[in-house]
Amino acid sequence: MFTSSATGYSINGQKHTLVQRNIKQLHEQVKEGNFLALARGITIVENELSGYHDLLLGLHRNRHARVIGITGPPGAGKSTLVNALIRYWLTENKKIAVLAVDPSSPFNYGALLGDRIRMSEFYTHPNIFIRSLATRGALGGLNAKMIEITDLVKEAPFDLVLVETVGVGQSEIEIAGLADCTVVTLVPEAGDEVQTLKAGIMEIANIFVVNKADRDGAEALFRNLRIMAHEKAAGADETPVIKTIATGDEGVGELATAIVTFLDAQENLPEKRLHLLADKCWQLIQAQRMKDIDHNRLRTELAEAVKQDNFNLYAFVNHFLGN
């Protein structure tokens, strides 16, 4: 049935000792904060090149770097907000990595170009590492890959890892399993009520941001979020709602403080961290086990199969899996 690529994170025999030595060296360089080594490491993980398993199996736990997810709908100003947060944290001499998941870029180079345009201000700053990731991944695969890449990035001596994802459906929910703190960014455009309709993701927010807070409708959106945060809290701590104008750095200090406050409180919640970690494991296992399922092939074969008069979905699944 299926044995091929589902063998897990195993090291395949002795012949890989040379690869292993190189990977070990790469890992050491990453730990020293070598950005070139980190970039190469990410490419290895992203494309599952030679040394991929060894690299992941060699990771330690960096108890230092903390992961902040920045999510929200397209046009919410997430990149501008990330820029403003970097600017703020640089005054505290923080070392920061930014991972941007850009669904509009089918190729890495496209994504890289996107970075240059959007993040030019810090692209060559020695304390800032920026990397875009294409979302080529099949169903459910992106998140497992992001878990792996984020774990690698955490090996480097960063204080904070910012993961920016465009909020399109599922991926926002998945970010919650990846990040120590999830910031959901919204804007008052398109009418406050219509805007909020997009927000099934609300459940996963640790902090809400009302960006472009000088625009019409910002106050109404802010109020609605506050009401919702209050209802959701039911007596416990309410999810903070923070107004920002990222282009003018307004409210960014308040946001940075809220993030750090949340992260510090998190340290004392081992139960929640365990829950997130178990969720990570589940997703890694799921991605591994579905890796050999080609969605295009599934669709093509299914399109043929349904034409048969005696089509049976379960027999098709069996046949497709080669049972």
Place this chain on the structure above:
Amino acid sequence: MFTSSATGYSINGQKHTLVQRNIKQLHEQVKEGNFLALARGITIVENELSGYHDLLLGLHRNRHARVIGITGPPGAGKSTLVNALIRYWLTENKKIAVLAVDPSSPFNYGALLGDRIRMSEFYTHPNIFIRSLATRGALGGLNAKMIEITDLVKEAPFDLVLVETVGVGQSEIEIAGLADCTVVTLVPEAGDEVQTLKAGIMEIANIFVVNKADRDGAEALFRNLRIMAHEKAAGADETPVIKTIATGDEGVGELATAIVTFLDAQENLPEKRLHLLADKCWQLIQAQRMKDIDHNRLRTELAEAVKQDNFNLYAFVNHFLGN
């Protein structure tokens, strides 16, 4: 690695011929509309009792029965709406099955009792089959099970299969892959704006219902949904928004008509149906392949493993999978 329960919908050797014969008989009875046989069949599928695989592999495609998903937050009056729809369709002499997914019932008997209270009006009607299903399923498992059960129910000579799910996060999104038409039910309570915040599910609605339309805020909710439906449509057909007072049967005829109109239009969209069917396959495969993963064991072993100083998530996954 993993071979045990992941062998798919296979028939295990010759010794099961007696079971197979019984299952074949059960299947014939289901096709004739025998409710007792159907109830037993559902129990077999739900609990994967002896004959489970044979039953599924024997299913044909009933091109007749169409599946309508009724979803929405708790308290939206979904059960009352289902009752009202049944009452309406009974005047047209329709045969209807109702599957209710009740997350509050850990056991079937609890769910059954819930039925009796909520659905008593039609519980003994010869044209109506009602079954509650407990949501014991592990992560992602419920939907695969619902796909299987719904496929079985479709073998019986029903005109319509109503699947009622309480809208809690993921499950609403999953219903869209199961149903030929998804009705999202909302109520104007708790302030129209706060209410709509729950609705990341909006994407999957084929029809919106504003139930309890005589209450304060109904008009505002109705208007907001109309605006959103208009924006989403972008020139194409807009998702209908229908006001109902299910307790008084108001608007129910209009809703029934909208559902049938939508279903009839669907018949001409083989591409969309193929997409949904491919999604079903994906979920069935995923559930099959994750079946041997015990989430509690994962959590327990992980809680121990993270205490180690040299904890590595990927090595843990390997170890957990027995690699």
